[in-house]
Amino acid sequence: MNITSDILRGHTETIILKALLEKDSYGYEINKTIQDKTANQFELKEATLYSAFRRLEGEGYISSYWGDETTGARRRYYMITAEGRNYYQKSRQDWEDAKVLIDTLI
């Protein structure tokens, strides 16, 4: 499990971009999606998640806006940009390449 989470951590940004490909979302919802997809085996730490948002936003791969919730606290939504989509495709390809390499090595 430790090795798995190490590998996963290296792909935090791609995981977030993938989640945003489908629809705009906010921190907790993205983490819930990740949990659901992995059958509760994996969840990002908030520190990791929000640091990744800041980095992705800084790179221009995502942008954010505040929702207009009528009840409860405001949510900050993120949406993927065109650059973000390109970057996702590239990361995806990198991962495919790495998978092939690792498979031949171990």
Next chain:
Amino acid sequence: MTRIRNYINQAFKDVPKTKKATELQEELISNLLEKYNDQLKLGKTEEEAYTSVIANIGDLSELTEGLRERHVLSPENPNDRRKSAMRIATAVMLFIMSPMALILSTEMYGQEIPGLVMMFALIAIGVGLLIYNAASKPRYLKEEESMIEEFKEFKAAKKKDKAIYDSLSAAFWMFVLVIYFYYSFTYGTWAFSWIIFIVGGAIHNLIEALVALRQPNEK
């Protein structure tokens, strides 16, 4: 619920209160509270829900560290400063030289009008230079939106206004002085023409008051 809020506020206690920081804080709190409420709905006790929410936050220091980096005034381009100094020096030189045009034309050709025209032209160029210089100074660059930055920007805008005001005021008094000399020399009215300075002062204050009145109220 307040415990989660307090936990995050504690983590942000040493972070400068920039817009970015307060927004991140709000974002974190709202997401964590939603998670906490979901945990309660799943049947956890408040204590269990709090523990599990806090346990998954991880180390926030990377996040808060990133907010601590300060962007201050972008360094002024030394080239710009040199150009600005040149403009000011040229303007001052033009002001000093302007009466010489009048003196020369009166002394050498016995005619005041060409000298006077020349003098006004030199003053006009000088004033133009000063105003251009004040108006073209780079404004405070907004590198990071924060209350402190916005305040600095506000101050910078005020400073620029003041620079334009100073140039215009200097030009005004220069004109008063020119009229004084011209009238006094031409008509020999030295005995009472000094009154122009009192009238000039009154006009100056009047204009100042009118401009102040027209300015939109500041927040």
